[in-house]
Amino acid sequence: MSSRSYWLVKSEPDAFSWDQQVANGIEPWTGVRNHMAKANLKAMKTGDRAFFYHSNIGKEIVGVVEVAREAYPDPTVQPDDPKGDWVCVDMKALMPLKTPVTLATIKADPTLAEIALVRMSRLSVMPIAPEHWKALCKLGGIKA
DNA sequence: GCCAACGTTGGC
DNA sequence: GCCAACGTTGGC
Numbered sequence: 001m002s003s004r005s006y007w008l009v010k011s012e013p014d015a016f017s018w019d020q021q022v023a024n025g026i027e028p029w030t031g032v033r034n035h036m037a038k039a040n041l042k043a044m045k046t047g048d049r050a051f052f053y054h055s056n057i058g059k060e061i062v063g064v065v066e067v068a069r070e071a072y073p074d075p076t077v078q079p080d081d082p083k084g085d086w087v088c089v090d091m092k093a094l095m096p097l098k099t100p101v102t103l104a105t106i107k108a109d110p111t112l113a114e115i116a117l118v119r120m121s122r123l124s125v126m127p128i129a130p131e132h133w134k135a136l137c138k139l140g141g142i143k144a
Numbered sequence: 145g146c147c148a149a150c151g152t153t154g155g156c
Numbered sequence: 157g158c159c160a161a162c163g164t165t166g167g168c
Contacts, residue, residue, distance in 0.1 A: 012166090034151080056166060082152080103167080122150060122165050146168085153162080 006133040007040065007050035008061070008117055009091070010124045018052050018062040022093045026068050030076040030088040037125035041087050042071045049094065051128065051136065053117070060100040061140060065091040098141030105139060112136070 009029060011017070021027055032038055044050075044067045052063040069090035077086050106112045112135060116126035128136070137144040 010166090059167075120149090121167070124165090148167090149165085151162105151164085153160100155160090156158090 005043070005045065005048045006128040006130060007044060007048060008053055008115075008126050008128050009050050009065070010053045010055045013054045013057045018054065018093075018096070021052060021063070021065065021091065022096070024093075026090050026092045028075070028088045029091045030074050032074070032088065032125060033082050033084075033086060034124065035084060037123060038084065038087060040125040040127060041089055043127075044070060044089050046070055049133075050091065051133075052091075055124075058100070058102075059104075060102040061097060061136065062100050063096045064094045064142070066094045068092040095142060099139070101136055101139045106136075109135070109139075 016027075029041070032041060046067050046069065048067040050065050050067070051061045052065050053061050067089055071087040071089050074086040074088040076088075103117070106115065107118055112118075112132060115128065115132050116123055120126065134144045
């Protein structure tokens with residue numbers, strides 16, 4: 001049995017892509033400036049897994065990352081950023097999806113249409129229920 | 145390029 | 157403290 005939690009994180013591939021994540025191996029996940037997303041980052045534990053989603057370009061889940069370091073102060077905070085104790089985590093590239101799972105595919109599946117990715121389209125860090133994780137892994141052609 | 149959703153800001 | 161205006165995100 002596993003007590004690990006599951007997440008989904010979004011990135012615009014123009015800014016930071018899956019290929020870069022793979023090339024870098026472990027990479028800080030910075031730049032989150034939304035309180036709900038921050039709360040999700042803080043809830044992550046080492047060994048938790050997250051889908052890596054490309055927003056805007058692709059609009060698909062392309063890979064799986066693992067939390068390599070739990071929340072710590074985000075070094076990229078700027079003086080004009082919104083006020084708050086912003087944090088980041090370190091993510092480690094784990095594996096690509098054999099078949100990327102597109103937003104259209106997720107929306108077309110009645111059991112997946114309820115996930116936060118669809119319901120709260122602007123949230124950049126969100127939890128994924130274990131059963132949804134399993135279903136998405138299956139769609140992606142990888143083992144959960 | 146447009147629009148919807150949502151967070152933030154500022155006037156009152 | 158309310159609410160309209162505005163900016164940003166992200167899908168289409």
